[in-house]
Amino acid sequence: MTDTVPVGPPIIEVRNLKVGASERTILDDVTLDVFDRQVTAVIGPSGSGKTTFIRTLNRMVETTPGLRVEGSIRYQGQDIHDPRVNPVLLRQRIGMVFQRPAVFPMSIYNNVVFGLRLNGTDPSEFDRIVGHSLERAGLLKELQGNLDRPAFELSGGQQQRLCIARALAVKPRVLLMDEPTGSLDPISTQRVEETVEELRREIAIVIVTHSIAQAARVSDRTAYFYQGRLVEVAPTEVLFERPTQKLTEEYITGRFG
Ligand SMILES: Nc1ncnc2c1ncn2[C@@H]1O[C@H](COP(=O)(O)OP(=O)(O)OP(=O)(O)O)[C@@H](O)[C@H]1O
Ligand SMILES: [Mg+2]
Numbered sequence: 001m002t003d004t005v006p007v008g009p010p011i012i013e014v015r016n017l018k019v020g021a022s023e024r025t026i027l028d029d030v031t032l033d034v035f036d037r038q039v040t041a042v043i044g045p046s047g048s049g050k051t052t053f054i055r056t057l058n059r060m061v062e063t064t065p066g067l068r069v070e071g072s073i074r075y076q077g078q079d080i081h082d083p084r085v086n087p088v089l090l091r092q093r094i095g096m097v098f099q100r101p102a103v104f105p106m107s108i109y110n111n112v113v114f115g116l117r118l119n120g121t122d123p124s125e126f127d128r129i130v131g132h133s134l135e136r137a138g139l140l141k142e143l144q145g146n147l148d149r150p151a152f153e154l155s156g157g158q159q160q161r162l163c164i165a166r167a168l169a170v171k172p173r174v175l176l177m178d179e180p181t182g183s184l185d186p187i188s189t190q191r192v193e194e195t196v197e198e199l200r201r202e203i204a205i206v207i208v209t210h211s212i213a214q215a216a217r218v219s220d221r222t223a224y225f226y227q228g229r230l231v232e233v234a235p236t237e238v239l240f241e242r243p244t245q246k247l248t249e250e251y252i253t254g255r256f257g
Pocket of ligand 2 (some may be wrong): 050051052179
C-alpha cells in the first residue's frame with residue numbers, strides 16, 4: 001500500500017501489555033499504537049500471541065477464564081478497563097471477525113441486525129443498514145435480494161463476509177480480523193481483501209495473517225510478534241524491505257524462500 005493519509009493520534013494505545021495464564025506468559029511487555037483509517041497487520045509464527053493480542057483490544061480475552069491482563073489499553077484516550085466501560089458496547093465499537101465464520105442459526109437478515117437489536121437501534125432503520133452493511137462487505141449483489149434464507153446455506157466465503165457485514169452494521173470504529181481468510185479459497189480471499197481495501201480509509205483495521213503476501217497487499221503498518229513479544233513495528237514496506245531486527249528478517253525471508 002503506497003498512498004498515505006495524515007496520521008492523527010492513535011485510536012488505540014497499548015502500553016506494557018502483559019497477558020499470563022497460570023505460570024506462563026503469553027504476551028510480554030507489548031507497546032503498540034493502532035492508528036485510525038489505517039490497516040495494521042499482525043504477523044508472526046503460530047503461538048506467538050497474535051490472537052491473544054487482538055482479543056485483549058476489545059476485552060474479548062475476558063471471555064476466556066484464567067487469563068491475567070496487566071498494562072494499559074486506551075481506546076480514544078479512555079482506559080478500556082475503567083469500571084465505567086461496558087464491555088458489550090466496547091465490542092460494538094471495536095468489532096471482531098474470526099478465522100472460522102461464526103454465523104448465527106438464523107436468516108441472513110437477522111444475522112446482520114443482531115447487534116442492532118441489542119443496542120436499541122430504531123427498527124425502521126434496519127432495512128437501510130442491512131443493505132448498506134452487506135454492500136460494504138461485498139455480499140449484497142450475490143444475494144440477489146434473498147435475505148430470508150438461513151445463513152448456513154451460504155458458502156464459507158459468503159458466511160465470512162456476512163460476519164463482516166454483521167460487525168459493520170453497528171458502525172465500529174475499529175475492526176479486528178483474526179486470519180479472516182484462513183479458511184477461504186482464493187476468490188473469497190480476494191473479496192475479503194477488497195472489503196478491507198474499501199474500509200481502510202474509513203475505520204481502523206487490525207488484521208492477523210499468516211500470509212506475508214496478504215500483509216503486504218492490504219496493510220499500512222505491520223507488527224511482527226515472536227514468542228509473545230512485539231519484535232518490530234513499521235510501515236509495511238519498510239518492515240518487509242528493511243527490517244531492523246534479525247528475528248524479523250529470519251521470519252520474512254523464511255516465508256519468501
Ligand atoms: N487460555 C489459554 N490458556 C493457556 N495458554 C493459552 C491460552 N490461550 C492461548 N494460550 C497460549 O498462548 C500462546 C499464544 O497463543 P495465540 O493463540 O495467541 O497464538 P497465535 O499467534 O494466534 O497462534 P496461531 O498463529 O496458531 O493462531 C500459545 O502458546 C497458546 O498455547
Ligand atoms: Mg491465532
